[in-house]
Amino acid sequence: MFLSARISSASKSPIQSKTLITLLPIFRRLSTAAVPPMEVSASEETLRGNLAEKRAAVDAQAEAVRKLKAEGAENSEINAAVDTLKALKVEASAVSRRLQAVLSSNGGGATDREAFRQAVVNTLERRLFYVASFKIYRGVAGLYDYGPPGCAVKSNVLAFWRQHFVLEENMLEVDCPCVTPEIVLKASGHVEKFTDLMVKDEKTGTCYRADHLLKDYCKDKLEKDLSLSTEKFTEMKHVLAVLDDLSAEELGAKLKEYGITAPDTKNPLSDPYPFNLMFQTSIGPSGLSPGYMRPETAQGIFVNFKDLYYYNGNRLPFAAAQIGQAFRNEISPRQGLLRVREFTLAEIEHFVDPKDKSHAKFVDVAGLEFLMFPRELQLAVSFSLLQGIVNNETLGYFIGRVYLFLTHLGIDKERLRFRQHLLNEMAHYAVDCWDAEIECSYGWIECVGIADRSAYDLRAHTEKSGVPLVAHEKYPEPIEVEKLLITPSKKELGLAFKGNQKMITEALEAMTEAEALDMKAALESKGEIEFQVCNLGKSVSIKKNMVSISIEKKKEHQRVFTPSVIEPSFGIGRIIYCLFEHCFYTRPSKSEDEQLNVFRFPPLVAPIKCTVFPLIKNEKFDETAKIISKSLTAAGISHIIDITGTSIGKRYARTDEIGVPFAITVDSTTSVTIRDRDSKDQIRVSIDEVALVVKEVADGQSTWADIMWRFPTHSA
Amino acid sequence: MFLSARISSASKSPIQSKTLITLLPIFRRLSTAAVPPMEVSASEETLRGNLAEKRAAVDAQAEAVRKLKAEGAENSEINAAVDTLKALKVEASAVSRRLQAVLSSNGGGATDREAFRQAVVNTLERRLFYVASFKIYRGVAGLYDYGPPGCAVKSNVLAFWRQHFVLEENMLEVDCPCVTPEIVLKASGHVEKFTDLMVKDEKTGTCYRADHLLKDYCKDKLEKDLSLSTEKFTEMKHVLAVLDDLSAEELGAKLKEYGITAPDTKNPLSDPYPFNLMFQTSIGPSGLSPGYMRPETAQGIFVNFKDLYYYNGNRLPFAAAQIGQAFRNEISPRQGLLRVREFTLAEIEHFVDPKDKSHAKFVDVAGLEFLMFPRELQLAVSFSLLQGIVNNETLGYFIGRVYLFLTHLGIDKERLRFRQHLLNEMAHYAVDCWDAEIECSYGWIECVGIADRSAYDLRAHTEKSGVPLVAHEKYPEPIEVEKLLITPSKKELGLAFKGNQKMITEALEAMTEAEALDMKAALESKGEIEFQVCNLGKSVSIKKNMVSISIEKKKEHQRVFTPSVIEPSFGIGRIIYCLFEHCFYTRPSKSEDEQLNVFRFPPLVAPIKCTVFPLIKNEKFDETAKIISKSLTAAGISHIIDITGTSIGKRYARTDEIGVPFAITVDSTTSVTIRDRDSKDQIRVSIDEVALVVKEVADGQSTWADIMWRFPTHSA
Structure with a gap:
């Protein structure tokens, strides 16, 4: 469940601080040297x-x-x-x-950040990394297309995700439809609760997110109003901190209190009311089967738990994974690719025995060092509490794997942190949640949610479908257990209470062990007892012949339990946008009269790995370029040839701007140069070797620094 | 536009015949030796x-x-x-x-086919290749999940598609949202015309496809009613042939004439009426912006034509491609994975100058030999017409590439044909359409549509959006053209005709060249002329001062035109289902007391490339298995280890059933055996070499036959 509906994308924690810790001591005590200044x-x-x-x-x-x-x-x-x-x-x-x-x-140099973002976004749109969808029809807010280089980056990110998670961890990948019948999303709670609070301009009918209006108002006041009283200052800080906890009534009262009106017209606003964020549709021709476009991919995995558990030989733990589209009908999409109405999710559901959340491969990530931002630091309470800050080893293992995934893609380690959810952010059933947040020009953005959701989802579907989604553990030998047996006599109850018999029977069966034992004692001593039946709203007199209560010994051969699920959920579009920002830089052109844009994508994600440029227009060079192109194709290296007569500098600049890491320049028919995008260093390599050398660096077997020394340097 | 709505999946051509021709002579005359017996x-x-x-x-x-x-x-x-x-x-x-x-x-051994299909489907469902979606909630017709092996096959098919088409042909891949605003699908014609004719059970309200009921009735009669009169026989054959051309009225009349009632209840049926097959939804919170889940991915490419053309340096031809989900709210889904409500499409839109549809790489496919089923053979007309049966070289090139793609995946050449659309199947704007049809237990199934759609799509979006989606060709030097100039005088027309001035002006401007020249002559000789204005429904008298008509010479520097588009559109789920059937076979177990299931997937699509089995439970063998597993991971070979104590024969059978091509059996700590799934041959290889040998055959660099001779044979 990536991004629960009312969790805003920018971090709302009042204190922004970083703590560098290794994953290893997460089950130990943190040294106080890590305390951040405030x-x-x-x-x-x-x-x-x-x-x-x-x-x-x-x-x-x-x-x-x-x-x-x-x-x-x-x-x-x-x-x-x-x-x-x-x-x-x-x-x-x-x-x-x-x-x-x-x-x-x-505010962190808001103007600088704005200018930087504008430079990145201009480049991305101009080079067709992405564009507003349906642009010729003036577009639709919150929908974007990936053009060729963006699409290639996305497909590289997904291929690496599949490699890093599905293949390396032997996960069971599934692929379920987006169209989902209502009953599934009723069981998951989405039909009832997947809402944002909305207000309407009372005159024009324009819709706004109520919390956005309140947040914008408070932020603006705090940033610009120097004469704010200390009380108001404290109050608004508090409002921002608890924004997600406010009920419709509380939000409405605050909007009224601050006199907030519609931003565009200054008209009065309606009271806030919940708007369901799912795209609704109808399945089949009858119009009688409501359905929704799935708001996440996870439910498709949960409803298949029984088959997947069987597929895995009825053994725990195992993980299932799914990559696919998810849909959220945002009230007012903003922040470009970060809050959109349709996006690609990659979700993992790792099913585990709630009694044993250790992980066999935890040792592989235990030595990693990165930024953790635990709950206690966010609230600045006593640090003696910082023992075992991550709830269990499996959760810790995934945090480590997510860190490795993101940094391999090219996310800057210094602008990546794992933030623990505050208690008020977590659903009541969740055990512990951590978000991988990436800092970009919009602030810290939740890009991966990693949650221990306990047994909530499987239990919800078990209840609604009547199909038990459980696991079994065979005991080495049968164990003897005592079981309370409550057997109401329907006949006697019927004679005594007529039409109320059913409700009283149910109430008797629902007694706790203590209640039942009390009743047993009372019936044995007094022969009858007053019994409160909630559904009837009154108490009735139960006699000895109406119910038999006993404790029986039974042999059990296996333990039956609902597995816990640990869920890392990746917002692929958000990761890609942050990657764009982290990889972008500018440098002066040779003549220093303009700034050139560069994306320093690692070869792993670069949309095209290599270009081939004949230095000058010349038939022989074109022929050599084609021979090299064939050997690159044979080596599986995506590349483009540019035989336009444009100057070599311009051709380099054009491909630096889409992040091509290597350029082969053909200036002879026997040997050529390979140029590295970021250092602009060039080496000379024979045409027989060139494809394999490029493959070596593009596949990540060697770095540019590794191969630099094996070949003569070429100076332009 | 894969599968236009009213084209049923089973081929409806009256004659089923095969013709083996090479692609080369498609622009020449076919020898009559190819005439099929009838x-x-x-x-x-x-x-x-x-x-x-x-x-x-x-x-x-x-x-x-x-x-x-x-x-x-x-x-x-x-x-x-x-x-x-x-x-x-x-x-x-x-x-x-x-x-x-x-x-x-x-009927072609309907019972055998049914039994074969049941065997395949049972295996597929039991091994979780696919299952009905939301099964624990009793499923939804027409929605399926791919489980782990199915998902792996699908992802291999898509990866190969991307390699074979996008990378090898330098196509521009894009990724657009599924949620689409109404205006786009109005322009494409889907809102108005993407319908099937539906009838309702008048008492229960159950919906049926009208053409399905009529088709089933006629087929049943033709198969079972021996006393059918010759007239009725001919009539029903004709009904089946023209089924897709029948209007709602004609269909309704036939249903009435044959007394067809609701299949489940025998209740009377309503008249047929059109039901739109798109899933409808609403974009944004206002409820005022209708949208649909896209019924195909192509429109996302068309609306981006301008940007893509620019991205390609304003040069033609180029192709854009997209892989993604498409949605069709089928009235009554049937035939398992073949007719579903949500599916993955892979579409290519190749934009080309309508005056030059040659293809530079046509020579690469010209020598291929495969089954073509041209229109003329389907209708058994004179074969002298069979010249140039494929309209143009680019269409021919794609037919060849599609053939290579499908056969590489493992589709049986003998059960693959390219069927040309009959004239009544094609849209009025289409130039030529060919379907790659694959024969499976359901008959010949349309799996890839390859159509020359002329300039229809770009023109439709140009008109609706007002943004010209055109290409330019610069003339080597400017050319002089004569242009007819019609300039109505609004003032004079206004004085003469008052409120009708606008309509008359428009009618004058809309005159053809011939009409204008006639008018010019008449005005010059007689000074006035009677002019019929259609929109007014009467003629008016036009005088010399009311309009000036002249021919002017103009220099033009470039040709502006709407490109044609050639569209290969792949139904990935259908291809995968046919692949499942073509790869499935059974063979007796060693003891010959049961039949074992095998999928003979080529390594390219096999869900897992290799298994590692310690021959017996033994710590040393387990250790060796782990070492081999690590080297397989390093070589990028997907594999599983099975260290359960099950007999080796059972473990082979279990993995043959999901189509794993190679099994490594660890029976020593220095060398192991590799077993080939289909021949069951085994060779002995040292543990240092084994990963690279498996990689060589799994990547398709060598075949099993190639490597068999390099290593000693192992006999079990």
Whole structure:
């Protein structure tokens, strides 16, 4: 369940801090050396307090001056008071400037980030990495197409995902339809709860997300309103922290209290009401079978649990995986590729015995070092609590594997962290959740959710379908268990209570062990007992002949239990967008009169691995280029030939801009040069060897640094 | 546009014949040696005629006998007549038996096919290649999940598709959303025309496809009713042939005429009416933007034509490709994986200058030999027409590439043919269409459609969006063209015709060249002319000052035109299902007491390439198996280890059944055996070499026959 509906994409934790820890000590105690400084936030609050004091002092002094003047005090006295006032004003203004500076540094250079994003997005759209879908019809908000280079990156990311997770871990991959009947999504809770709160412009009918409006208002106030009182400041900080917990009524009250109106028209807004985010449709011609486009791929795995467990030889643990489209009818999509109405998810459901969540391969990731952002750090409570911050080894193993996956793709280690969900973010059944968050120009973005969802999903489908989705563990030898047996006598109950018999029977059967034993004792001693039947709303008198209660010994041969599921869920589009930002940089052209764009994609994800350029227009060079192209095809290296007469520098720039890592330039019929995109170093290689050398670096068997020394350097 | 809505999946051509031709002579004349025999169909008709004659003779003779008896004729006379009647009855019954035999052989061993299909489907479902989706909720008709082996086959098929088409042909791959706004599908014609005719059970409301009911009725009659009159026989054959051309009224009339009722209840049926096959939904929260789940992926490419053309350096030809889900809300899905409500399409749109549809690489496929089934053979007309049966070289090139793709996957050459669309099957704008049809237990199934759709799609979106989707060709030097210039004088027309001015202006501007020149001549000679304005429904008198008509010479620098598109469209699920059938066979177990199932998947598509089996439970062998597993992982070979103590024969059988081509059996710590699935041959290879040897055969660099001789044979 990637991105539960009401969890906003930007991190909403009040404190943004980083802690570098290895995965190894997650079951040990963290050293306090890891405590992050929190000056920024503290100093903002201090400055706001200072400013309020200074402003109060200014007001008091101004009042004093007015009073002196009114009383006709002496000029010297008035002048002195005015000087004090001026000095106080200068002090207040200095504090105000400092606060302003702190606020804009908190904002993190919003203008710079905006400009950077614009440069990336312009390049991406111009080079057709992605475009707004149905552009010739003015597009649809929240829908995007991947053009050729974007599509190649996506297909490389998915191929690597399949390699890294499905193949290396022997997962069971499945492929289920997007069209899903209502009953499945009723069982999962989506029909009832997969909603966002919406408000409507009362005059135009335009729809907005209620929490977005409140969030934007508070953020704006906090960033720009220097005269905010300390109380208001604290309150708005609090509103932002608990935004996702607010009920429709609470949200509505806050919107009213702050006088928030429709952003476009300033018209009044309706009360907030829930809007279901699923695309609804109808299956079959009768119009009687409602269905939805799946909001996640996970349910397709859960409903197949029984078959998959059998396929796996009735053994736990095992993982199933699915890559596919998911759909969410967002109220107001924003942030480009980050919040869209249709996206590719890659989800893993790892089924495990709830009594044993150890992982055989945990040792493989235990030594990794990366940024963890546990719950306790987010709330700044006592660090003595930081023992065993990740709930179990399997969850820890996946965190490690996700880290390896993302950094292999080219995500910057320094801008990747694993943030633990706050308790108010987690569903009641969840044991522990961690998000892989990647920092980009929009802030920290949730790109992978890794959750221990306990047995919730399998239990929900068991209940709704009546098919037990359980696992079995055979005991080495049968064990004896005591079982409480409650047998109501329907006949006697019927005679006594007529039409209420069924409800009373059910209530008797539903008694806890303690209640039943109490009743047994009472019936044996007194012969009857008053019994509260909730569904009837009254109590009835139960007599000894109406129910038999006993404890029997039984031999059990196996343990039957509902497995827990640990779910790493990847938003592929978000990962790709963050990758675009992390790989993008500019450098001056040779003549230094313009900036050239470069994507430093690792060969693994680069849309095209190699280009072949005849240095000048020449038949022999074109022929050599074709021979090289054939050997590259034979080696399975995706490449393009550019035989246009454009200058070699321009051709390099054109392909640097789509992130092609290697360029072969044909300047002779016996040997050619290979150029590395980022260092711009060139080496000279014979045409017989060139395809294999490129394959070696493109497949990641060697790095450019490795092969640089094996061949003569070529200087242009 | 794969599978236009009203084209049923089983071939509906009246004559099923095969012609082996090479692609090369498609632009030449076919030798008449290729004419197929048509006895089967002819003898059915002859026999039906014979039977009718014999039965008429029986009836006449019976009447004669009755008459003789009534007239009180002599016993000897009556006996002789009765003997003649008996003899005639024997003859009639012999003809009836022969007809029965012909009908069941036409049916092609329906029982055998049914049994074979059941064996394949049982294996596929038991081994989780696929299962009905949402099975625990009793499923949804027409929706299927691919389980682990099916999913792996699918992902191998798609990877090979990408390699064979996108990479080898440098196609521009794109990835567009499934959710599509209404305007796009209005332009494409889907909102109006993507329908099937439906009838409802008037009492229960159950829906049926009208053409299916009529087809089933006629087929049943033709197969089982021996007493069908020659007229009825001919009529029903004709109904089946033109089924797709019948209007709602004609279909309704036939249903009434034949007295066809609801199959389940025998209740009367409603008149047929069109049901749109798209899943409808609503985009955004307002409920005001209708959308659909795309019924094909092609439209996403068409609406991006302008950007893709630019991406390709404004050069033609180029091809764009897309792999993705498509959705069709079938009225009554049937035939398992063949007619489903959601499926994966892989579509190519090859854009080309309509004046030059040659293909640079045609020579690469020109020598191929395979089964072609051109239109003329289907209708048995004069073979002198069989010149240039495939419209153009690019269409021919794709037919060849599709043939190579399918046969590489493991589709049997003998059960693959390319059938040309009959003229009544093609849309009015289509130039030529060929279906790659694969024969399976359901008959000949359309799996790939290869169509020259001319400029239809780009023109439709140009018109609706107002964005010109055109290509440009610069002339070597500007050329002079004569252009007709019609300039109505709005002022004069307004004075003369007031409110009708606009319509008259438009009618004048819309004149053909000939009409305009006639008017020009008339105005010059007579000064005025009567002019019929259709939209006004009357003619008006046009005077010389109301319009100026002239021919001007203009220089044009480039040709602007709408490219043609040639579209190969692959139904991936259908191809996979046919592949399953073509690869399936059974062979006796060692003890010959049961039949074992085998899928002879080529390594390219096999879900798992290799298994590793320690021969007996033994720690050292398990250790060796793990070492081999690591080297297989390093070589990128998907594999599984089975260390259960099951007998080696059972383990082989278990993996033969999911089509694993190679098994490594560990019976020593220095060398192991590799077993080939189909021949069951084994060779002995050292453990250092084994991964590379398996890689060599699994990657298709060598065949099993190639490597057999390099290693000692192992006999079990």
